[in-house]
Amino acid sequence: MKRLLLLTLGLTLFCACQNETAPKITTNNIKIDKTELLHLHNKNITLPNDSSQLLFVTTPDWNTKEGTLQRYERIEKNGAWKKVGESISIILGRNGLGWGLGLHTTPKNAKYIKKEGDGRSPAGLFYLGNGFGYKNFKIDFPYEVYKRTDHCVDDSHSKWYNKIIDSRKITKDYKSFEHMKLKNNLYKYGITVNHNPKQIKNSGSCIFMHIRSGNGKGTAGCTAMNEDKIKEILKWLKEEDKPLLLQLPKGEVGN
Secondary structure (H helix, E strand, O other): OHHHHHHHHHHHHHHHHHOOOOOEEEEOOEEEEHHHEOOOOOOOOOOOOOOOEEEEEEEOOOOOOEEEEEEEEEOOOOOOEEEEEEEEEEEOEOOOEEEOOOOOOOOOOOOOEOOOOOOOEEEEEEEEEEEEEOOOOOOEOOEEEOOOOEEEEOOOOOOOOOOEEEOOOOOOOOOOEEEOOOOOOOOOEEEEEOOOOOOOOOOOOOOEEEEOOOOOOOEOOOEEEOHHHHHHHHHHOEHHHOOEEEEEEHHHHOO
16 A cells, blocks of 8 residues: 555656646736746846837847847737747947947946947937838838938937938038948848937947847947847837837846
8 A cells, every 4th residue: 555655656756747838827818938037137238118128138248239129019008018929139338238329227336337439339228219221121111212422410419410311401510420322232121229319429320230240349338139030120119009129238137
């Protein structure tokens, strides 16, 4: 009898171990694996309640240019955020990240602050502006076709600083700018990021998500990825969902 009881107990424990799964939560009668949810604990960052799409970029530390992008969507209003699709390999500014100007609060003791020309991508939370490219692309998100005469101004002394303008229609007061249609394909598809919307001088300008180059050297401050991946993101974005970009070193995700 003792042997029978021990055998039965052993089988019960074995079955229990075999049936272990990741913890799940239930929302709208749908069970969701907790590992698929966004876990963000940073007192300086609050995700807006009216946004339902998020691009979350993480890096190992402040000075690393390689990172990972993961898409999330809000399950229900004011609810949890769930992963969408596979993670995407990205490359950032050649010098890593620095706190930018967006929807977050920059920590008072911040060591790395985004400045014009510093080779850092902005860390923090930002609204996405519009998609763009060299030809029409039908999506559910604002999209602009840019020409060589469309300039993004990175001259802090210009009234057009951090703005994309048609250079044929304004009085030019700037010495430095980017063509929005390049001689290569890096801007063939892209997304503007609403960083430094108040045009604070020397705080960084012309921040985009775009196609990565093949040299692996990092960008001047943008977030770059393979062409097929940025097209996938553009097709996923919806204007009514007010999509966001969040970029952080992993050490800041749980603060």
